[in-house]
Amino acid sequence: MRIALIGNQNSGKTTLFNALTGANQKIGNWPGVTIEQKVGYISNGTHEIIDLPGIYSLSPYTLEEALSRAFLIQEKPDLIINIIDATSIERSLYLTTQLMELNIDMVIALNMADMFDKKGISIDIKALSKQLQTTIVKISALKRSGLKELVDIIESQTYIKHQTQSIFRPNVEKIIGHLVSQIHQDHARFIAIKLLEKDPIIESVGLDIDKWIKPLEQSYQQDIETIIASGRYDYIEKVKSQTFVRLHHGDHTTE
Ligand code: GDP
Ligand code: K
Numbered sequence: 001m002r003i004a005l006i007g008n009q010n011s012g013k014t015t016l017f018n019a020l021t022g023a024n025q026k027i028g029n030w031p032g033v034t035i036e037q038k039v040g041y042i043s044n045g046t047h048e049i050i051d052l053p054g055i056y057s058l059s060p061y062t063l064e065e066a067l068s069r070a071f072l073i074q075e076k077p078d079l080i081i082n083i084i085d086a087t088s089i090e091r092s093l094y095l096t097t098q099l100m101e102l103n104i105d106m107v108i109a110l111n112m113a114d115m116f117d118k119k120g121i122s123i124d125i126k127a128l129s130k131q132l133q134t135t136i137v138k139i140s141a142l143k144r145s146g147l148k149e150l151v152d153i154i155e156s157q158t159y160i161k162h163q164t165q166s167i168f169r170p171n172v173e174k175i176i177g178h179l180v181s182q183i184h185q186d187h188a189r190f191i192a193i194k195l196l197e198k199d200p201i202i203e204s205v206g207l208d209i210d211k212w213i214k215p216l217e218q219s220y221q222q223d224i225e226t227i228i229a230s231g232r233y234d235y236i237e238k239v240k241s242q243t244f245v246r247l248h249h250g251d252h253t254t255e
């Protein structure tokens with residue numbers, strides 16, 4: 001399998017990549033740019049892992065975003081490992097909601113597990129996995145805990161397979177559904193949502209999206225990009241409230 005390792009900057013991608021692949025790495029550059037490309041191997045070379053540039057969104061506005069996104073869409077890896085810094089879970093899940101829109105299997109590596117006690121964080125992994133319909137493995141890339149479980153799940157392919165997840169409000173999902181039915185390409189849901197986000201490099205493929213968008217914008221009194229972004233934040237808030245507990249012992253900061 002080809003596995004794409006993807007997450008925010010400082011989520012622990014490189015630490016995990018090194019811990020998993022050890023000396024079995026090739027380091028080069030992405031074609032045409034000076035961003036480092038790291039490819040490594042696990043399971044005696046059976047599986048290839050690519051350490052993608054750290055990003056916060058699948059938009060095409062930075063070189064890192066454009067590279068990571070092009071890799072996911074054009075190279076179509078067999079599996080995504082989405083590494084999440086559990087100490088900044090809201091921001092991390094913003095990217096996760098977009099990865100969920102791609103037609104690619106995904107496993108979440110919930111990193112920084114060694115910090116949970118110190119930071120007073122408690123996460124109901126089972127509930128979070130159920131909410132996201134995605135297999136989640138709690139790890140510490142730094143302390144190398146949870147890595148065997150992560151590799152076992154990958155090797156045995158016992159992770160939850162990709163399925164479409166409706167995270168937006170019904171009237172937004174209805175429009176996405178209309179668009180998806182007319183987009184005869186892989187990653188149709190991703191493309192439909194990027195069209196609504198007015199993504200500059202997604203071609204409208206002849207769809208009259210204004211017909212769908214205008215009434216929605218009128219009823220929300222917001223532009224469609226804001227409606228979609230708020231939809232993501234509302235979903236993350238819901239997921240968080242049902243799965244994530246910050247205990248605040250010792251540490252009285254709030255977010
Ligand atoms: P990247 O930007 O996603 O490649 O992140 P890095 O692997 O460079 O890690 C960013 C920082 O987080 C480094 O200082 C790591 O040592 C630290 N780090 C990574 N994983 C863990 C972890 O599991 N626990 C803790 N406490 N720190 C970690
Ligand atoms: K961080």
Ligand code: MG
Nearest residue numbers: 013014015054
């Ligand atoms: Mg890195």
